[in-house]
Amino acid sequence: MARPSLRTRSPEEQAARSARIRASWLLSTPALILLTFAAFGPLLIVLAYSFVAPGEYSGVVWELSGQGWFEVLFTRDIFDDTVSLAQAHLSIFWRSASLSLLTTLITLIFGFPTAYFIATRPERQRPLWLFLITIPFWTNLLIRTFAIMEVIRNEGIVNTVLLNLGIIDQPLQMLYTYGSVLLGMAYVYLPLMVLPIYASMERFDFRLVEAGYDLYASRLDILRLIVLPIVKPGIVAGSILVFVPSLGAYVTPRVLGGGNNMMLGNLIELQFGQGRNWPLGAALSITLLIIVACALVFYVRAANREDPHG
Amino acid sequence: MQAPAPTDTTSPLPAIEARRVTKIFGEGDDAFQALDAVSLSIRENEFFTLLGPSGCGKTTLLRLIAGFEQPSAGHILLEGKNISNLPPYKRPVNTVFQSYALFPHLTVAQNIAFGLQRLGKPKAEVADTVERMLRLVKMEHLKDRRTSNISGGQQQRVALARALAPRPRVLLLDEPLSALDLKLRKEMQIELKRLQGETGITFIFVTHDQEEALTMSDRIAVMSEGKVLQVGGPREIYDRPADRFVASFIGDTNFLPAQVISTAGPRARLAVCGVEISAALPEGVEGPALTMALRPEQLRLEAAGAAGALQGVLKDTVYFGTDTHFHITLTDGTPLIARVQNARTAEHAFRVGEPIGARPQADALQALHD
Numbered sequence: 210m211a212r213p214s215l216r217t218r219s220p221e222e223q224a225a226r227s228a229r230i231r232a233s234w235l236l237s238t239p240a241l242i243l244l245t246f247a248a249f250g251p252l253l254i255v256l257a258y259s260f261v262a263p264g265e266y267s268g269v270v271w272e273l274s275g276q277g278w279f280e281v282l283f284t285r286d287i288f289d290d291t292v293s294l295a296q297a298h299l300s301i302f303w304r305s306a307s308l309s310l311l312t313t314l315i316t317l318i319f320g321f322p323t324a325y326f327i328a329t330r331p332e333r334q335r336p337l338w339l340f341l342i343t344i345p346f347w348t349n350l351l352i353r354t355f356a357i358m359e360v361i362r363n364e365g366i367v368n369t370v371l372l373n374l375g376i377i378d379q380p381l382q383m384l385y386t387y388g389s390v391l392l393g394m395a396y397v398y399l400p401l402m403v404l405p406i407y408a409s410m411e412r413f414d415f416r417l418v419e420a421g422y423d424l425y426a427s428r429l430d431i432l433r434l435i436v437l438p439i440v441k442p443g444i445v446a447g448s449i450l451v452f453v454p455s456l457g458a459y460v461t462p463r464v465l466g467g468g469n470n471m472m473l474g475n476l477i478e479l480q481f482g483q484g485r486n487w488p489l490g491a492a493l494s495i496t497l498l499i500i501v502a503c504a505l506v507f508y509v510r511a512a513n514r515e516d517p518h519g
Numbered sequence: 520m521q522a523p524a525p526t527d528t529t530s531p532l533p534a535i536e537a538r539r540v541t542k543i544f545g546e547g548d549d550a551f552q553a554l555d556a557v558s559l560s561i562r563e564n565e566f567f568t569l570l571g572p573s574g575c576g577k578t579t580l581l582r583l584i585a586g587f588e589q590p591s592a593g594h595i596l597l598e599g600k601n602i603s604n605l606p607p608y609k610r611p612v613n614t615v616f617q618s619y620a621l622f623p624h625l626t627v628a629q630n631i632a633f634g635l636q637r638l639g640k641p642k643a644e645v646a647d648t649v650e651r652m653l654r655l656v657k658m659e660h661l662k663d664r665r666t667s668n669i670s671g672g673q674q675q676r677v678a679l680a681r682a683l684a685p686r687p688r689v690l691l692l693d694e695p696l697s698a699l700d701l702k703l704r705k706e707m708q709i710e711l712k713r714l715q716g717e718t719g720i721t722f723i724f725v726t727h728d729q730e731e732a733l734t735m736s737d738r739i740a741v742m743s744e745g746k747v748l749q750v751g752g753p754r755e756i757y758d759r760p761a762d763r764f765v766a767s768f769i770g771d772t773n774f775l776p777a778q779v780i781s782t783a784g785p786r787a788r789l790a791v792c793g794v795e796i797s798a799a800l801p802e803g804v805e806g807p808a809l810t811m812a813l814r815p816e817q818l819r820l821e822a823a824g825a826a827g828a829l830q831g832v833l834k835d836t837v838y839f840g841t842d843t844h845f846h847i848t849l850t851d852g853t854p855l856i857a858r859v860q861n862a863r864t865a866e867h868a869f870r871v872g873e874p875i876g877a878r879p880q881a882d883a884l885q886a887l888h889d
Contacts, residue, residue: 419587420620422607424634425685434633438624 252498259491267485277488281496298476305473306500308387308462309455312394313402316451317444319395320402324443325436327403328410339407342400350397354464357393358384361465385467393461398454402447409443445512452508453501473497532599534689534721535561535584540593542579542745553579555745556593561689561723562738566715568724570732571742572768577725580742581691584723585614597688608637613682614691617698619674621666627677628653628662634685652680655714672703679714689721696731708735729769733757741765757814759801762888766812773813773855775884779806791884792829792849798884810887815858817883820845823874831855833875847875 218226262274284295327338345353360366361383368380383389413436421431437444459474466472471479473493480490542554554576561567569577582588583595586607594603602610613634621630631652635645653659656676661669666677675695682690692711696704712735715722726732732739733753740750741764749761760766763774777789777796787800791811798811821828831849838861845857857877869875 414618414620416616416618416620417622419607420614420616420622421633422587423585423612423614424681425608425637426633427608427637430637435622 255491255494257491258487259495261488263486263488267487269487274488277486277490277492280486280489281492301471301473301476302500304387304470305456308391308394308472309452309458311391312398312455313448313452315391315395316399316402317448320399320406320447321444323399323403324406324410327407328413329415335411339404342403345397345400350460351464353397354393354461357389357396358464361389361392384465385469387466387470390462390466390470390472393465394455394458397461398451401450401454405446405450406440406443409440409446413439441512445509448508449505452504456501456504457497531563533560533596534563534565534598535559535723536596536599537580537584538594538596540580540583540590540595542576542583542588543591552745554583554590557742557745557747559740559747559750561721564719564721566712566722566724566735566737568726568732568736568739569742570726570729570739570768572727574744575742576745577727577742578693581614581693581723581725584689585612585691586610611685611688612691613685613687614693615678615682615695617694619678619695619698621674621677621681623665623667626663626665627658627669630666630677631680631684633681638685648684652684655683655717656680656710671698672707675699675707676710679711683714683718683720686718687720689723692722692724694725694727696726697728704731711735733769741768743768759885760812760887761801763810763812766885766887771815771856771858773815773853774887775811775813775849775853775855776851777809777811777884777886779809782806787886789884792851792853794827794829796827796879796884798886799882800886801888804886804888812885812887813855813879813883815844815856816842816860817880818855818857818859818877819880820857820859820869821876821878823876825876825878828876828878829855830874830876833869833871833873835871836869845869845875845877847877 258269259277260273260275262270262272262276264270280295281298282295283292285292323342327335327342330338358365362368363380363382363384365384367383368377371377372380417435417439418431421435426434457474458472459478462470462472463475474497477490477493477497480486480493484490537557537559539556539558540554541552541556544551544553557576557580559580569580571577579588583590586602586605586609590603594601596602597610597612622633625633628649631649632645635648640648649662650659653662656679658673658676658680661673666674669677675698678695695711696707699707708731711722711724724732724735733756736753738750738752739756741748741756743764749756749765751759756765757769760769760772766772766774775791777791777798780788780790780795782788782800785799786797787806789796789798789809789811823830829847829849831847833845834848835846837844837846840861842858842860845859847855847857849855855877
């Protein structure tokens with residue numbers, strides 16, 4: 210290796226060096242612009258909105274106010290001015306969290322065997338199975354959600370079939386329930402769980418399973434001690450990919466949940482729309498961001514913790 | 520075959536016995552017969568080698584003994600008990616895999632402990648055995664390393680220790696040295712032999728390397744196309760190959776056509792390329808025309824015309840350091856290779872293109888089954 214520091218750089222070298230530096234800045238410009246205007250910028254605006262007062266009809270009045278943040282958790286009685294916890298908000302937080310966790314769990318329960326199935330097919334069949342998994346992505350989310358609605362509504366396919374078969378004599382109320390939102394979300398996010406698990410399963414050396422059997426491991430031992438630890442990165446990635454958008458889900462709870470199954474995304478939309486309370490909406494948005502960040506940190510830490518058998 | 524085994528109470532049961540084991544993969548037109556009614560008996564505490572070219576069925580037989588495959592017909596017995604249908608995790612048999620198949624998410628020590636823990640051994644015993652195994656394969660200093668962070672030779676040792684730790688009745692080794700470079704392979708050959716002696720466990724070793732088989736084994740089974748062609752000690756296999764395949768697969772061999780002139784009991788007088796030679800005829804080998812095997816090192820070169828020596832013309836000499844190969848074409852056109860050890864001082868006096876004589880040592884010619 211040459212050691213340029215031992216001698217002075219020639220002007221040509223200087224020029225080449227600064228050209229390189231200029232080029233690297235130039236090359237990063239698109240990414241920097243994107244980050245500034247698409248990520249940090251809007252986030253700062255939202256953050257700023259959460260600390261000002263709401264406007265009369267919409268928008269904000271530019272004066273410092275903690276009202277938005279106050280209303281995230283508390284409500285002031287309009288008659289006697291007493292402060293109490295905002296029960297409606299708390300139940301929406303809880304519903305969002307529980308629905309997202311359940312969605313993650315359900316997609317994991319169905320996604321893991323699916324990924325395992327695909328990864329154990331002969332190599333030239335796998336692209337076909339993966340293709341089948343990705344087909345739902347071809348259709349707009351809204352249309353897919355309405356399709357589910359068509360299936361489970363009172364006059365929908367399921368109820369019609371069950372009624373005609375005489376299994377039930379009144380349509381089952383499936384639509385506009387907690388369950389219907391869960392069903393819709395699990396359906397929508399399932400591919401996001403399957404694909405990363407498949408990616409790590411595909412690299413899994415199935416000869417290790419044989420080695421496990423040879424060393425007296427039962428089927429359950431093999432799953433627990435060999436397959437799961439090795440494909441864990443895929444499970445972690447899939448869970449994050451499902452949990453994060455679930456928490457902010459908007460379309461699915463709106464269409465399949467009706468008015469009673471509002472989630473955080475719907476609450477936020479409400480504040481910016483009919484509620485005309487932009488600071489509260491902004492504060493709720495930031496709250497959602499914080500919940501996601503906390504959940505991720507907690508989850509990744511838990512997933513990376515070494516086995517106690519260590 | 521449902522016939523019971525001949526009960527011989529004086530000798531211990533064989534560690535592994537294969538009785539007319541057949542294995543067919545696939546069905547219909549795709550069916551492939553990997554093993555064809557193979558019968559073998561492997562003794563307790565024996566270093567037994569399955570030797571053959573790739574596709575001869577040796578690995579299939581090993582996988583049947585391990586329990587990864589079930590025989591299509593026939594039985595596999597472990598110390599007299601039929602284990603043909605037991606899953607691998609219920610057989611007291613462990614495998615060293617060709618790819619090692621170490622668990623990448625576990626440390627060296629955890630890999631070795633795996634089998635013992637599955638058997639439900641108490642913690643103290645597991646720790647104790649792991650320590651002993653680490654010492655046995657000289658890996659104490661790396662016990663807390665991930666197996667992905669150690670060299671190929673070290674992985675090999677861990678794979679051995681992992682398979683030996685549960686003290687299996689039989690250890691199966693599937694071409695375990697094939698991924699190692701030559702020098703390391705030689706070291707590991709000696710190491711394996713030592714381990715077998717120290718542990719007293721029956722080893723069944725699969726290889727396609729005839730030299731490896733000869734140096735390490737107590738007995739060798741030579742396999743080809745799903746059949747066992749010959750079973751015997753290394754000397755027996757090398758000196759008295761049963762047929763043409765065994766003779767050519769193990770070491771270098773000259774094949775010479777011969778005619779039987781007369782027989783007297785187990786011996787016969789033969790005409791080999793115009794020279795009369797006496798040789799033993801194994802049972803079942805009959806004239807008048809025979810193929811004889813002759814090892815290149817069992818020839819002495821002489822001046823052309825010497826009585827009792829095969830006559831030919833020297834075509835080429837190839838220098839190999841320790842010895843020189845003389846390529847000769849005999850008078851009847853048969854090619855012959857003679858291997859002569861190089862003496863430090865004497866330069867041989869034979870010139871390429873000139874006539875030469877080659878005298879086989881007494882009883883060097885071996886009659887082959889067809």
